[in-house]
Amino acid sequence: MVPPLPNTLAVSLMSLPIDADDLADQLRVEFRDDAQDRLALIYQTLDKRAENKLTDEEALVLLRREASKLRGIGSSCGFPLVNLIAHRLETYLSGNLSRLNERQIEDVTAFxxxxxxxxxxxxxxxxxxxNQIIRTLPVRYEFDITDIEVHDVEIMLVTPSKVVSKLVSxxxxxxxxxxxxxxxxxxxxxxxxxMPPDxxxxSAVMDGLGGMDLLRGLKAMTPIHKxxxxxxxxxxxxxxxxPEGIMVIRVGTNFGDDFAAAITKFNLG
Structure with missing residues (x-):
């Protein structure tokens, strides 16, 4: 039996080269559709929590999941600002946050x-x-900020350890x-x-890239070498x-003194 000849139109379409600009436009549309769906879920979650249709725990699980998803697709699809804002939202929702009061619902809505x-x-x-956009995002403190002097200083802490990040932050x-x-x-x-921090x-010990090598590399980059x-x-x-120009902060009993010395040297206090 002679097999049927392939459809000429189908063959010609399959052989057409894919236009890179068209593909990029399609990916942007798909990204926006996905991101807007996730944002809609965030708004719905906040509304339901405000109406007591969701518990704090249920709402936080949903919000943390969508923040993580938005950060991931923002990075992979070439939307760095989305990635940065979503990362800050993840930070806001992390730590000891277990309840969503009216102020926090307003803050997440702002995000x-x-x-x-x-x-x-x-x-x-x-x-x-x-930098200006990120610096205006809401910040949540783990304590009553009326008891301390708040500085307009942002510190990036790079560590895979949740214990270390909790203690140091x-x-x-x-x-x-x-x-x-x-x-x-x-x-x-x-x-x-x-988004250069202040x-x-x-951490000195990290998988893949240790702290010493990371800081050496960052020091060699023009946007952040200072x-x-x-x-x-x-x-x-x-x-x-x-290397010269990089301070050492020892964890444990020396942390306070070492950190104070670094803040004084860099004039951040």
Missing amino acids: ADRLSVAVDREERPDVATT TELGACGFRTVVVRDPIESIALAVR MIIA VPMALLTSLDSAVKDV
Whole structure:
């Protein structure tokens, strides 16, 4: 039996080259559709929590999941501003947050509003504009900020350890500093370049890329080479290997003194 001849039109269509611009446009449309669906779910979750149709625990599970998804698709689809805002939303929702009061619902709504604008934005903002957008996002402190002097200083803490990030960010917060925790040292490079913090602290021991190598690399990058940096370590032997210009902050009983010395040297207090 002679097989049927292939459809000429189908063959010709299959052989047509894919236009890169058309593909990019299609991916942007798909990204926006996905992101807007996730933002709609965030708004719905906040409304249901405000109406007591969801418990705090149920609402937080949904909000954390969607923030993580938005951060992921923002990064993979070429929307760095979406990635940055969603990362800040993740930070806001993390830590000891177990309840959503009226103020926190308003704050998360503000995050969603910013994300909605970023999703529809056609052009990438420059570093200065990005910095301005991110710095105006709500910040949640783990304690009553009326008891301390709050500084307009943002510190990026790069560590995979949840225990270390909890302890250090609590200490930094008690001193009035905002902390952005990044678990992945590779991801921290992109975040630091796009949104330079006022200081970077990196754990000495991390999988894939240690803190010493990370800070050396960051120091060599023009956009952030002037950013104050410090190595967080429990090993006294690491002190002698630290390049000039990078401070050492030892965990444990020495943390307070070492951190104070770094803040004084870099004039951040």
